[in-house]
Amino acid sequence: MNLEQSKEDGGGKGRTSPATAAPRVSVSREALLRDLATVSQTGHMSAGLHLLTRYVGASHFLLARYDLVQEHGLDFVVSSNWPFDLVRRLESEIAATYSRTTELEKCLSVLQPKFGLLPDDADVPDGTSRQYCSLTFSVGRTRFSLMLLFDEDIVLSPERLREVGLLAGYCVSLTNGASQKVDREFDLTEREIECLFWIAEGKTSDEIATILGISRNTINNYITSVMRKTATKTRSEAIAYAVRNNLV
Template sequence: MHRVRSFLSRRTLPMDMNVIQASKGERHMANFASAVVPDLLPRDELLQRLHGVASTGRLQSGLRALTDYVGASHYLLARCDLLQESGLDFIVSSDWPFDLVRDIANDLVRGYARSTELEKCMQVFQPNFALLPDSAEVPDGASRQYCSVTFNVGRSRLSLMFLFGEGFILSPERLRDVGLLAGYVASFLRCGGTKVDRDFELTDRELECLFWIAEGKTSDEIAMILGISRNTINNYITSVMRKTATKTRSEAIAFAVRNNLV
């Protein structure tokens, strides 16, 4: 399992020894004295519940089923591609206490902005563990460590975050299942929303500049192609990097390729 820095927090933790050992299989989980092993939702029952969600369209029921399947206590589904926007609009659905969501929001935004495009790509379906802010008040019995699983729905990137009890070992096998099934549920219920089709609010000119950057053109060459000044081209490129939360032209190109913008 890759030890990649989570986009969610600069205080991301490497998996502790118990979690690493748990990757050997769920049948070994009960061998650890520190493990809390509740009765987990069987996979067949999970699939039945998700089938019901598909017919009713109740996202919260599907997220609760996935939460029960991994043995977590609370879930939060977020749109990673909207983290750079103001407010809490990036939250799709959550049963975390509101104050906790508000406390963690700034950490999520800062952590996502620090991540490179390569790190964001490598995080897909890889469980990441991080700590809640010291000032955050967690629910009774919950660990300050939380787990996130990231997945794509079309051009949108989402992350399903779990709170779990102190001493509980999350199963990597079940987390991988959840990543795949959460992607299915979110896709079926169109959790990407209408913003999936807006090309991340890039204007036509910004998309043109992004295309020519990907073709290896310099600002002077793009200015000549489009018939506008070099300074205007640089302003468009700066706007592209701001909207896509990238730091360099190379990262902007990687973002564009990953999201089928060029």
């Protein structure tokens, strides 16, 4: 599974580094819809996912896209506030579990909450249950999985989980429309966006090369291309440009 970056705001993913958990606050359905309508105007996917996570009573979200073409399982992380090391620890296991599922089972699982257990040796945030919940949904021809962590004393509502699955599709569809416009305007490839995200995460070229499984020189070439296209002179300027234009 490649940890790639969608073109959305910097609060979530695409952030897979440690982040502050969503506060445990009771949110009404009416308040949620009102806040989502406000967030939808910005096109920032992670802000919407934070709202949905809080609404269902979870603490951390991870949204990943499935590779339906080559059937390799999860293709890349779109947006997340799971701790980075936890994502790296679980990526192969999550992908393997998906690849063992039949196509009929995948179709029947859409919008059906499923629970799994994190390995005993996986580091989870303090107070967080080792149980996690996953929801599969589709936007057009693309299939996504929303995985939620929650506190040890929390019981998630199946009804709210199904609502969250539907509304997560709404958030993704809005952001995808904004992302396509950004692609046309700034002409950055997915690999360039990917490298830009990891730079924003504070990763070095060597670390990004390890994450993506390509050479350090190739990473530097991508970064040079990003700075050329965005007319920036340093990595910090490129990150600032990307944030202003909702690229990361």
